[in-house]
Amino acid sequence: MVKRQLIEGGTLLTVDCHDRVLLGDLYFENDCIKTIYPKNTTPFLKNVERIDASGCYVMPGLIQAHVHLCQTLFRGLAEAIAFRYSIAAS
Secondary structure, three states: OOOEEEEEEEEEEOOOOOOOEEEEEEEEEOOEEEEEEEOOOOOOOOOOEEEEOOOOEEOOOOOOHHHHHHHHHOOOOOOOOOOOOOOOOO
16 A cells, blocks of 8 residues: 655755755655645645645755754855865874
8 A cells, every 4th residue: 555645835945956945745655755746736635644834844855864954054155165174193
């Protein structure tokens, strides 16, 4: 049996190459993202578990959030800063 879920009404932070942020719904089958529907474009889906994400941020596909969340949020802020390092002599 296919597990179907729809996260509805959230602010989707796509973390894709275009850094799209949109209001909409996220559809899953068997824990895999199948479709992102922009607001008011989701068709009626039968036999689906619905999760209300109104007022919430949804970051689909973000892996290891404990590490990558800060990297994602601060991406692009320090690219102009020169990277310097030193190696202590043993």
